[in-house]
Amino acid sequence: MSPHTVHTRLVALLVGVVIAAAAACCTFLLLPAQSEQATGVEYGYVYSGAKSSSASFIEANMDQSSILVQGSSEFSTPSSLVPQVPSQVFGATNYGLRMMCVGEAYDQSLWHAMALGALANGNRLPGGKVVLIVAPGWFVDGGQDPNTFKTRFSYSMWQGFCDNPDVPDQTKSYVASRLRQMGIDETTINSGAGNLPQDRLDSLALGALDDLKLRQQLGKVRQEGSPLASGELQTPDWESLRAQALADAQARSTNNDWGIENGFYADRLAPVLDGSRGIRAGETYSATPEYDDLRAYLQVAKANGLDVLVIVSPVCGPYYDHIGIDASARATCYERIRQVAADEDAQVADFSDREYERYFLYDIVHFGWTGWIDVEQSIYQFAQGGE
Amino acid sequence: MALGAKKKTASARLRRWLDAHNKTACLLIGTLTAAALIGLFLFVCFSGFGASADFIYSQF
Numbered sequence A: 001m002s003p004h005t006v007h008t009r010l011v012a013l014l015v016g017v018v019i020a021a022a023a024a025c026c027t028f029l030l031l032p033a034q035s036e037q038a039t040g041v042e043y044g045y046v047y048s049g050a051k052s053s054s055a056s057f058i059e060a061n062m063d064q065s066s067i068l069v070q071g072s073s074e075f076s077t078p079s080s081l082v083p084q085v086p087s088q089v090f091g092a093t094n095y096g097l098r099m100m101c102v103g104e105a106y107d108q109s110l111w112h113a114m115a116l117g118a119l120a121n122g123n124r125l126p127g128g129k130v131v132l133i134v135a136p137g138w139f140v141d142g143g144q145d146p147n148t149f150k151t152r153f154s155y156s157m158w159q160g161f162c163d164n165p166d167v168p169d170q171t172k173s174y175v176a177s178r179l180r181q182m183g184i185d186e187t188t189i190n191s192g193a194g195n196l197p198q199d200r201l202d203s204l205a206l207g208a209l210d211d212l213k214l215r216q217q218l219g220k221v222r223q224e225g226s227p228l229a230s231g232e233l234q235t236p237d238w239e240s241l242r243a244q245a246l247a248d249a250q251a252r253s254t255n256n257d258w259g260i261e262n263g264f265y266a267d268r269l270a271p272v273l274d275g276s277r278g279i280r281a282g283e284t285y286s287a288t289p290e291y292d293d294l295r296a297y298l299q300v301a302k303a304n305g306l307d308v309l310v311i312v313s314p315v316c317g318p319y320y321d322h323i324g325i326d327a328s329a330r331a332t333c334y335e336r337i338r339q340v341a342a343d344e345d346a347q348v349a350d351f352s353d354r355e356y357e358r359y360f361l362y363d364i365v366h367f368g369w370t371g372w373i374d375v376e377q378s379i380y381q382f383a384q385g386g387e
Numbered sequence B: 001m002a003l004g005a006k007k008k009t010a011s012a013r014l015r016r017w018l019d020a021h022n023k024t025a026c027l028l029i030g031t032l033t034a035a036a037l038i039g040l041f042l043f044v045c046f047s048g049f050g051a052s053a054d055f056i057y058s059q060f
Helices: A003-030 A049-053 A055-060 A109-120 A146-152 A155-163 A169-181 A186-193 A197-223 A238-252 A262-272 A290-303 A317-323 A327-343 A369-384 B003-020 B022-046
Strands: A066-070 A098-102 A129-134 A307-312 A347-350
Touching: A003 A197, A003 B022, A049 A055, A049 A197, A055 A109, A055 A155, A055 A197, A066 A109, A066 A369, A098 A109, A109 A129, A109 A146, A109 A155, A109 A169, A109 A290, A129 A290, A129 A369, A155 A169, A155 A186, A155 A197, A169 A186, A169 A290, A186 A197, A197 B022, A238 A369, A290 A307, A290 A327, A307 A327, A307 A369, A317 A327, A327 A347, A347 A369, B003 B022
Parallel strands: A066 A098, A066 A129, A129 A307, A307 A347
Antiparallel strands: none
């Protein structure tokens, strides 16, 4: 092959690379930015990992009446089963409060610590308050499965957390060490936290890739918004809301004595009850780093001047007795959560004493009809400045 | 003729044809390079191979 031929073919290769690079740049122009928002649309109650991972989207869709509420799978409860979910209370009537629900299943204290650090950067959270919903399921022996954590890891939130100058270095180091334990690779960790030239290059590349993914995924989120609650400002009538919740619960829970929704009991619980007696005996809720992760979360909040309300969710007492996680182990878990919150000056809305109350949960771990009303009342009072 | 000999003949014919049609060869190289890189880019960014799992009750 002559030198001329080699030369022209190399040029052709380079032209192919340039065309591919131009096409990649075009995707940034074609996909709407994360922060692009539609006016008059509420996204606070959309259950989405993409939404939860995008600080820009979250910030763009909050206003002075918004409060950040971090949690996990309780946000996925459908309104068709539990009409008292936040989207049907604060999202349907103008009570002067909008919840921005951030988090999905498997998002626990460590994930939320990163997210809060990213969201709080630059005093961007309105009202200076945040709510965190925790549950005993976060504190199981052995800690969270690293594989589930990795599926939820958000590079954007990690980068935003590292960029927040108000987060103490000690807390950043702790979170970085926990990420290593959870199997996040060193390149990813260092790209957020490192100072070497290659870390900055990695940060640019990983940030750009994550940005594109989120831009694409947020397209689906934007289709799931609902109209902003409008009309005259009202004050919630909690007694009336609770009475309706009780009526809804009594209509939807008729096939068991535990106050569980009919479909869940018939399809998921009844078939396995006999074989599940004592299967979780030995669970102590003590051999886990989750309490330290919770402490890190609260330290991030404190360092950013945020008031925190920790909502302690109960479990279904009769079912947990049945599977062998006894009341004393559960009580220990609740007490340790309360202690960590007290150590870090956080307020607590403690619903651990509702384990045996029918209809507080609709399945065995998620807020039900009366549960959501009580949780919403505590959030409302917290937002209004009460304790 | 043995299969190996047929293969050698085919590749040699292809090479000779490309040497004789350099512009076409350059076009093919540029197009395949761009297509491969764009495909890789789309897969990495949008395929969802790293997407999070759906919630399942087994977390209890």
